[in-house]
Amino acid sequence: MWKQILQKRRLSLLIGVLVGGFLALAFLYLQNDIHRNYLDPKIPFQIYRPPPAPDYTTAEGWYLNPAHFYADPRKVDVFFVHGTSYNGGEEWLGSTSSNAIAAEIQRVQLPNYAAPFAIMGNVYAPKYRQGSLFTQLTLKEDSREARQFAYRDVAAAFSEFLKVRRGGRGFVIVGLEQGGVLASRLIRNVVANDPNLKDQLVAAYFLEALVPENQFGVTSPIPVCLSRKQFGCVVSYVSINSGRPDVALQVLQKAVYWQGDTLQPMGSQRGVCVNPLNGVASGEEVEARHSLGATNATGLEWGTEPALSVRKVSAHCLGGLLFVDKPKSPSFKDVGTWEDQRKVNAYNLFYGDLQADIQTRWQLYEVTQPAH
Secondary structure, three states: OHHHHHHHHHHHHHHHHHHHHHHHHHHHHHHHHHHHHHHOOOOOHHHOOOOOOOOOOOHHHEEEOHHHOOOOOOOEEEEEEOOOOOOOOOOOEOOOOOHHHHHHHHHHHHHHHHHHHHHOEEEEEEOOOOEOHHHHOOOOHHHHHHHHHHHHHHHHHHHHHHHHOOOOOOEEEEEEOHHHHHHHHHHHHHHOOOHHHHHHEEEEEEEOOOOEOOOOOOOOOOOEOOOOOOOOEEEEEOEEEOOOHHHHHHHHHHOEEEEOOEEEEOOOOOEOOOEOOOOEOOOOOEOHHHOOOEEOOOOOOOOOOOOOEOOOOEEEEEOOEEEEEOOOOHHHOOOOOOOHHHOOOOOEOOHHHHHHHHHHHHHHHHHHOOOO
């Protein structure tokens, strides 16, 4: 009798767990749908009126432009394309005159993701009419058209960058998240097709951006980096918490790539993965003892060097994605709103590693150049 009662209780408990899990999953999907619906502009992009274009000949067209005050001629010039900071709702594209958009880029993205390159570089960071967060969450044609539109601003800013830059002969391109996807077209359409620019490219970094291996493979005009002692190549990765395979699936499902002038779903194409801990495209596990420093630099003023947590991050590439084991510190927890958690992290697990990477590649590039 007691055995039957115990079995019934276990069955009831199992049913309760299954029902609870189903309800939690249903709530999660419902919550995602509610947020996406709120962010949807609900107007076809074809009849949408974009915000005014930035003027890159003025200081107002840039978050950072050392040509307007001081650029160290001994450093390499770095063209930095920021990631998503506009959630969406009423607009497909973020306005470059928005204080809220600017505040997030200046508070989170520049100190965490552009600053590592300032150790060796003069960083130029243009404003541009970015695709909203909503456009990053769906593969619908309107969303892809909005992201394609953003490229015209990035191309115009790069043209101005080439005119005004003051540093050494070489240059670096860095794109973060959607900025990485936009920068990948810049590399293939502009840099790779101009022998002079191609010779001046020290490296291209697509941070937290997935680009196809068949466009940046070892035989490509601008190939993936196979060693840190290499220049004129591409470093690209999308980092995934090793305990979140569901996030990996979401990244693959929403990934896009440039097919000519249009963005298309990547589908089953394999992405480029260069491990930033050693600057090498391989599936080798790089242990935490090789990590040169993670940091949470959010809120730091430009030019302020953050404290680094060294030997805390391990990572390996698998299936075109970078799987990471990160520190337990509260500084590296994913916090904020539903929207915040779908943008780039408000910390950089590879800050010190990217510093070392750009320093090594730039110094190698310099010594290979003929004396002037």
